[in-house]
Amino acid sequence: MSIRIILADDHAVVRTGLSMLIQAQPDMEVIDTAADGKEAFDKSVRLNPDVVIMDLSMPPGENGLSATARLKEAKPEINVLVLTMHDDEEYLFRILKAGASGYILKSAADNELIAAIRTVHQGAAYLYPSAARTLIQEFLHRVDQGKDLDDYQVLTEREREILTYIAKGYSNKEIAELLHVSVKTVETHKAHVMEKLQVKSRPELVKYALKKGLLDLE
Known part of the structure; x- marks a missing residue:
């Protein structure tokens, strides 16, 4: 094909x-x-x-x-x-x-x-x-400077937004309705987030979000 x-x-x-x-x-x-x-x-x-x-x-x-x-x-x-x-x-x-x-x-x-x-x-x-x-x-420069290589920085704005909604307990369908996109689009963004953050489940995403303080974002 x-x-x-x-x-x-x-x-x-x-x-x-x-x-x-x-x-x-x-x-x-x-x-x-x-x-x-x-x-x-x-x-x-x-x-x-x-x-x-x-x-x-x-x-x-x-x-x-x-x-x-x-x-x-x-x-x-x-x-x-x-x-x-x-x-x-x-x-x-x-x-x-x-x-x-x-x-x-x-x-x-x-x-x-x-x-x-x-x-x-x-x-x-x-x-x-x-x-x-x-x-x-x-x-290498960041390593030499002792800076934290934060995976969160590689997420796009939309991926960060979806990560926050996931952490707050919203389902894929609810996120899709809130953002006016398809459920498939949300699932694709979620897959990209999990790949970039190297996590394998929704609970791990929530744990990461808690660590980052995303649940405090309004």
């Missing part, structure tokens, strides 16, 4: 070139393209692709960073691979915080882009080598 892909870039020539490259792969299919973040979000919600390749900068429309964050809240099961010309630490951390599964430079070789698509489709993270080095250096 083919990996269903939506490609978002503000340059038509880039969309055409990348579409031809991807369509040439036996296990991939470009089901639609978009010229800005809003169009990418709308089409992704409607078509439910496996992977969205999202350009970071798409003036004058919505940028890829904003669209990625909105999409991961609405459809957390969709994997986003950010395509950018910026090999910059600031962009890297903002991209990961928005919920993207991968980050690759536009200057990357064709085979690296194809490998990145397959990686994020499998649910793993893909980072361009320079980005991976940046994360490792940041990790």
Whole structure:
């Protein structure tokens, strides 16, 4: 079964070139393209692709960073691979915080882009080598400084919100009604939270939330 892909870039020539490259792969299919973040979000919600390749900068429309964050809240099961010309630490951390599964430079070789698509489709993270080095250096710096590497910091805002509701005893259905999303969306966010926090049950989530003082949040 083919990996269903939506490609978002503000340059038509880039969309055409990348579409031809991807369509040439036996296990991939470009089901639609978009010229800005809003169009990418709308089409992704409607078509439910496996992977969205999202350009970071798409003036004058919505940028890829904003669209990625909105999409991961609405459809957390969709994997986003950010395509950018910026090999910059600031962009890297903002991209990961928005919920993207991968980050690759536009200057990357064709085979690296194809490998990145397959990686994020499998649910793993893909980072361009320079980005991976940046994360490792940041990790080592925090260790050297004696800082607490808190897993809570890697949760998205929506994941933190759902964790708090779980800790307060709300069911998945009740959380879905409160947040105006589907039960499946809540379950996907919950699974991501459990994976990031390395816990295996709802009671463990509640215990973690108590430790973090989340039950005091109103």
